[in-house]
Amino acid sequence: MRIPGALGGVGASEVPRSRPPPRSPTWSCRLFTVYPSTKVYFPHLSSCQDATQLLSHGQRMLAAVGAAVQHMDHLRAALSPLADLHALVLRVDPANFPLLIQCFHVVLASHLQDEFTVEMQAAWDKFLTGVAVVLTEKYR
C-alpha cells in the first residue's frame, strides 16, 4: 500500500510527541459525544465521567495507531492479533471505523490547527482507512 511516507510532511509518529497530547480523555469522550451509538461497545466507559478509564482507553487506541505507523508497510502482519480480536471477540460493526477516523481527524485538526494541512489530512485518512480495512478483513 502506497502511503506518503512522512504522512503529510511530518512523521506520523512525531505528531503525538512533538505536541504534548491533550491530557483530557479527548478522543474517547469525543467519540461517545458525537456518535452516541458507539457507546454500545463500551458499556463500562460510556458515561464520560470516569476520566481515568477514558484516558486509558484512548491511550491504548493511540498506542495501537502508533504501532501501525511503525509498521506502515506491513500492516497485515503487525495488526494480525488486533484483527483477530476484532473479528472474534469485539465484532465492532465496520461502519463504526469511519466514525472513529472522523473523530481522530477532528482531534488532530483542533490540536494542530493550521499545521493540519490538506496533505496531512489526506495522508492520515488514507493510512487510517487502511488500518480499518486490515482490522475488519477477517470478519468473514
Place this chain on the structure above:
Amino acid sequence: MGAKGEYYPSKLIGKVLKIFCISNFVFDMVSFHRLLVVYPWTQRFFDSFGNLSSPSAILGNPKVKAHGKKVLTSFGDAIKNMDNLKTTFAKLSELHCDKLHVDPENFKLLGNVMVIILATHFGKEFTPEVQAAWQKLVSAVAIALAHKYH
C-alpha cells in the same frame, strides 16, 4: 425542537457561525479544495474545471473557488432553515440526482471535511458538543440532498 421532531442545538451552531463570519474565514474555498484533494475521486464531477492536477492547482483554480462559494451559500440556507431541510433542498436534490448524477456519499464526505476545517480554525473551542451539533447538521443536510434521489 423542530416541527418534525428534529433537534439541532442551534446555539452551538450559531456561536461558531458568528465567530467565523466575523473572522472573515475563507471557509468556502478551503472546504471544497480539501474535498477534492483528500478524496480525489470526487474530481470526477468537475472535468470542465480545468487544471486539478495537484493540491496547489486545485487551490488556485477559479472554478473551484466559485463552486465552493455556491456550495457554502447553500449551506447558509441550511442554517437558516434547520427545521425544514428537505423542502429547502428539494430542488437541489433533484438537480444532483437527475442532472449532475452525484453519488450521495459525496455529501457526507464534504460535510465531514467542513467539520474538520472548523476544528482547525477553532482549536480547543471545537469541543465534542460543538462537533456533535455540526456533525448532526451536516448529516441532516446530506440526507436532505439525497432525499429526492430515485
